[in-house]
Amino acid sequence: MGDRRELKIGDLTIRHPYVLAPMAGVTDLPFRLLCKEQGAGLLCMEMVSAKALQYKNKNTKALLSIHPEEYPVSLQLFGSEPDVISEQAKALEELPFQILDINMGCPVPKVVKNGEGSALMKQPRLVHEIVSRTVKATRKPVTVKIRKGFDDTCVNAVEIARIIEDAGAAAVAVHGRTREQYYSGKADWDIIRQVKEAVRIPVIGNGDVTCVQDALHMMEQTGCDGVMIGRGARGNPWIFRELKCYDETGRIPPRPEIGEIREMMLRHARLQVKYKGEYSGIREMRGHVSWYTRGLRGSARLREEINKVETYQELEELLQEKLM
Known part of the structure; x- marks a missing residue:
């Protein structure tokens, strides 16, 4: 098979294009280290509130610990105020993470109620301002995680991805569900394909990947450059070992006993x-x-x-x- 797949984000080359999704309460330092050992190409930290950082919230600081063995790692901020997000991106720049991600996909009510997370999908102008100001504020590549749309009346991932690209982001991750769906129903991989066809920056597909075959099918069906795995990795860091092994040898190792x-x-x-x-x-x-x-x-x-x-x-x- 050979090591045929690579994911390039800015000037960073990720050897295996399989990404551990950011999950609150799950992708902390211990779990990230285990997924890295198993072969994850890129690790995403739990999302951090830009506003809480501004107010020097003690609990938030604990979310920022990074271990040298987990590089490359992506630090994810969420918020809705361009000046707060860009200022915090600048303030955090010296921390040893490689990619700065902005969350525009979180469906949780208290986040959405504040106009943050997936609520931003309804505000294209604000999306552009947040991304462009953050890109200018940091030397690190900036990526954005979005959803298919806010609800069935607002399926606008393609438009938002174009705006993100225009604002200078280095990549976009697309979860194939609307905010209203949360994690229910089936992820729409076709929207990932549409985004991939609409932009030149790398597109990372997300949604319903729980095994090697799912990841391969997603890449085939959408043409995406990388695959982000969230719930499929919980209690299953071996999924990254299986993907890496398949990429290198064409074989899928047996499931752990x-x-x-x-x-x-x-x-x-x-x-x-x-x-x-x-x-x-x-x-x-x-x-x-x-x-x-x-x-x-x-x-x-x-x-x-x-x-x-x-x-x-x-x-x-x-x-x-x-x-x-």
Whole structure:
């Protein structure tokens, strides 16, 4: 097969065009490190509020930790005020991330209510101003994540992508659902194809990729330059190993067996404890364990019991006992 696919964003060449999507509460430093090890080409951090940064919010600062082993990494800001986003882009420039991403796709009500995230899809002029001012404010390549549109009456990903390109962005990621759909129904890959045909900057497709075949089909059907994987990577960092292996050898390695899944969970938990302390780290692992064990024998009972686990020791004992 050969290493035939590369993704170029600005002056950065990403050897495997498979991107870990930014997901609040999921793509923190421990999980990103595991996905990188497995072969993810680009890692996206959890989205950070430009306004919270402006007000020096302590919790927001914790979201900015970056490890040298995870390069290249993309830092994602969200907001709706061009001066705030561009000022924060400039203020963060010395941090060791390689790409600055602007979120125009988040469907969460409290974000949308503030006119941020996917609400920006309804404001083409504002999109241009945010992107052009941010591009001028930073030397790093600026990318933007959008959706198909806000709702079925406002399917305007092509128009918004052209505006983003015109404003100087280096790439655009397109999730094939409207804001109103959230994550329900089927992602419309045809809108990704339309965006790809409309702009010259790289287009990264996103939506409904849960295995190697999905990623290959998306690339074939849309012509997109890269594939962004979100929910398909939760509890499944191996998806990046499988994609990388397929790119290099044409083969898809076997799915991990139960012992490997258990080991990955325990490594993940150790990283959580290392970076967040045992109290927060183990509590946050509860959700991850549910994702890792989906579909495994006895997983329903394990998921009931995981919510009582408070220490690494308890987690290890539970996994040893339940995942034989």
